[in-house]
Amino acid sequence: MQKRILKKVGRGWFTKPMHIVKMRSKSSLQGKVLKKYQGTFTRAGALRIERMVLDYLSFLKQTGIPTLETKVKLIPTKNNKYRLFMLQPLIEKQNILSEKLKVCSREEALDYFRQTLNYVNQLSKFNSRGAEKVGLDLKPKNYAIVNGKVTQLDFFPPQIKENMQVNSRDLTEHLGSRMLRGMTRLVGFPVDNRIEHALEQHFSPDFLSDRISRHFTRVRPELKKEFDKVLAQTKDL
């Protein structure tokens, strides 16, 4: 067994990304961020999820939304199941959009706001063209600033509709986070339809623009008027 020194770099609903600081032997994993998703899959299930994530990444490229370089890894367990991992370059904490927004200049904040709103337009264009439709979980924690560009770093669950529907059962049964399982216990019935509803909204341009505005305004209330102006301009296009 190789000795790794792991450092937690964040926490989301589905994964706790770890930075692989050091390995005993030379490895391509060193310096990378590893996201391990909860639960195990059958081989067929694992391959299906992998395909969905890869499709999602490829559709996002086609929309023109910048994506962080991401590799999907399926690792077999002892009992013929598979675990799902994603491997990415490390983003410095201050470049995660939610952190950056707190301290960046007015010009930068407006630039990131414009870029993000523009993704909603690019998404609509893509979604009106073909059979495949993609959605976005547009919150600042899922994006980073890479070379000045707002870049997506969270690709799970893969938000694709039509050919391959987002299967909310995958989320609750196999990958449901502690929070989702907690919610299920709390309300006394499976939260599948709530998740489905939440995911559905990620395909709606109006919902997405409003959500971006809310997030940006919460962090930079002093720029509210300017955000509103940009939003109005974008909607007129």
Ligand SMILES: Nc1ncnc2c1ncn2[C@@H]1O[C@H](COP(=O)(O)OP(=O)(O)O)[C@@H](O)[C@H]1O
């Ligand atoms: N490649 C990365 N480098 C550094 N930090 C990261 C990276 N990817 C994610 N993070 C941090 O971990 C958090 C959760 O990651 P994310 O992929 O959004 O997981 P989830 O799918 O569980 O929401 C992010 O908000 C960010 O702070």
Ligand SMILES: [Mg+2]
């Ligand atoms: Mg996330």
